Amino acid sequence: MGMYEQIARNKRRTFVMLAAFVLLIALVAVALGILFQAGIAIVPIAIVLAIALAWGSYFYSDKIALSASRAVPADGPEYRRYHNLVEGLIIAAGLPKPRLYVVDDPAPNAFATGRNPKHAALAVTTGLLQQMNRVELEGVLAHELSHVKNYDILVTTVAVTAVGAVALMADLGMRFLWFGGRAGRRDNNDSGPVGLILVILAFALLLLAPFAAQLMQFAMSRRRELLADASGVQLTRYPPGLISALEKLQADHAVVHHATRATAQMWIEQPLDRDQEKKGTKGSWLNRAFDTHPPLEERIAALKAM
């Protein structure tokens, strides 16, 4: 029963997220309309655009996520074991076979994406395939297949694209505001209340980016990783496999090259380096507040307690 509740909740979350996304775009459009004296006419256009984007992120988010991570289809004899392990696990899980991809990167990591089990894809780095033995790789793949089965992939991939689009729009808005604002000041220097509104709106737009990040955190919930560990082990019935895989991930400090803050939540382990962030240049406490994954020690301890 727990799993079905999880699936229903994930579907609900996706809907809420897409609705919030459309609303957010509409708000940005209103702000821009007032800012550039374009009037309210631009709002319907923006809403149509937002719905198109939401639709697109539902149907194409997996392709976007895969190409953003530079994943290529895992064809060829060297990926036989990868295919064999997945084919075994899908029998145990009662799932159709997902498309399999490889990311050419020495850092060991993996992610799953897609909108439902019929349209799912798994990607692993070449580093993962090299460093993990058969049992460990099986543990990792079972974890990823659990994300597929629980519909976690739907929430995360839609979040990745929707949040990315909102952040991009807010960023563009800020840039336009910067230049537009300066031009406006030159033209009508004494437009008292309008100038005030412009300033307030500038702050509103500024506030959008952290809000998008908040939305992202709402969607990802670290508990989901622990749950996927647990249901992954339910497939393999062999906790030591995943435990030893996580221990290897813990020992490895390499960073996935084509991972960004937006796609971080998809991977099995946080792809960005924590230590680097701690001594990093910008807002390190904020970065840690937005950690996408529970610490590996916590996940290993939970598995050992089984």
Next chain:
Amino acid sequence: MLAIIIIGVIVVLFLLYLIFAYNKLVRTRNQIDNAHSQIDVQLKRRYDLIPNLVETVKGYAAHEKSTFEAVTAARANAIQAQEGGSPAQQAQAENALSGTLKSLFAVAEQYPDLKANQNFLNLQEELTSTEDRIAYARQFYNDSVLGYNNRIQSFPSSILAGAFHFSKREYFEGDPEATGPVKVQF
């Protein structure tokens, strides 16, 4: 008037429940049959791989005749048991086959050239993953039986199951050693 409407709504809801519950029972029962045929598919795949493996090992270790004969005989025996034997006989034949395969791999260990042969390594990978799949197919079968049995034994769907003769299914019970996937490290 109001009473009739209320009774009507209750009857409709009840009928909807019956339809839903009945369909669910049919679906889970079909899932069990499908899971069962999955096991057979994977067993067949294993039978198909074994002759290739024996041939490859023969190329390097021709004089280990008794081992090859044991594997071939165990395979024939397992195929026969699968076609007409009882589940217990099938399980026994499968275990015997797994045992002879272990000794075949033990023989292969003694030939470094063979261990480096790409064809042999591929076959070993295929056989290992087929054994994993057999184990997973059995696991899925048992999980499906568990869900189905729970449904037909618990109230209120048990009444429906009784009326339409949905009978309890048996679990697949293998040798304790054979239930887990055979993990080969290499």
